[in-house]
Amino acid sequence: MLILSAIQVEDMLNESDVSVNTLTESFTSIVEHMQCINEHLLALDPCKVREDALACCAETTGKIQASIIAFQFYDRMQQCLQHVTLNLKGLSELVEDPDRLYNPTEWRQFQHEIRSRYTMESEKLMFDAIVHGKSVKEALAIKSAHQEDQSDNIELF
Structure with missing residues (x-):
C-alpha cells in the first residue's frame, strides 16, 4: 500500500x-x-x-x-x-x-x-522535532517560527 x-x-x-x-x-x-x-x-x-x-x-x-x-x-x-x-x-x-x-x-x-x-533549514528543524518526540502540531509550529524569523531572508532550496 x-x-x-x-x-x-x-x-x-x-x-x-x-x-x-x-x-x-x-x-x-x-x-x-x-x-x-x-x-x-x-x-x-x-x-x-x-x-x-x-x-x-x-x-x-x-x-x-x-x-x-x-x-x-x-x-x-x-x-x-x-x-x-x-x-x-x-x-x-x-x-x-x-x-x-x-x-x-x-x-x-x-x-x-x-x-x-531536506535542503531547507525549516524542514530539518521540523524533522528533528518529530524525531525527538514532538507532536505534529509542535513540529509545524517550530517550522513556522523559523520561517517567520527568516522572513527578511530568502531561504533557497
Missing part, C-alpha cells in the same frame, strides 16, 4: 510536469512579445496613447513576474512531494524486510537518509 501511494504521487507529479512546462513556455513567449511591443512603443513619438500603452506593458510585465514567482512555489511543492515518494518507498522496503524492521540501526540510517534530502 505504501508503494501504491508513492506511485500515485509520482504519477501525478509526472502528469503535472507537462502542464507546467506548457505554462512556462507560454510565459516565456509572452515575455518576449511584451518586450517587442515595448520596443515598438518606445520607437513612437511621445503621446498620451503611447504612454498609456507603455504603462500597460509595465503592469503586464509585473503580473508575469508575479506568475513566475508562483511557479517557484510549484517547484518547491514538487520537490517536497518527490521526497515524500522516496520516503514512502524507503519505508515500504524497510518494513517488508523483518531483519531491517526490527533493527534500530536500519531505522537510524533511514532517518538519516530522509533528513539528508
Whole structure:
C-alpha cells in the first residue's frame, strides 16, 4: 500500500510536469512579445496613447513576474512531494524486510537518509522535532517560527 501511494504521487507529479512546462513556455513567449511591443512603443513619438500603452506593458510585465514567482512555489511543492515518494518507498522496503524492521540501526540510517534530502533549514528543524518526540502540531509550529524569523531572508532550496 505504501508503494501504491508513492506511485500515485509520482504519477501525478509526472502528469503535472507537462502542464507546467506548457505554462512556462507560454510565459516565456509572452515575455518576449511584451518586450517587442515595448520596443515598438518606445520607437513612437511621445503621446498620451503611447504612454498609456507603455504603462500597460509595465503592469503586464509585473503580473508575469508575479506568475513566475508562483511557479517557484510549484517547484518547491514538487520537490517536497518527490521526497515524500522516496520516503514512502524507503519505508515500504524497510518494513517488508523483518531483519531491517526490527533493527534500530536500519531505522537510524533511514532517518538519516530522509533528513539528508531536506535542503531547507525549516524542514530539518521540523524533522528533528518529530524525531525527538514532538507532536505534529509542535513540529509545524517550530517550522513556522523559523520561517517567520527568516522572513527578511530568502531561504533557497
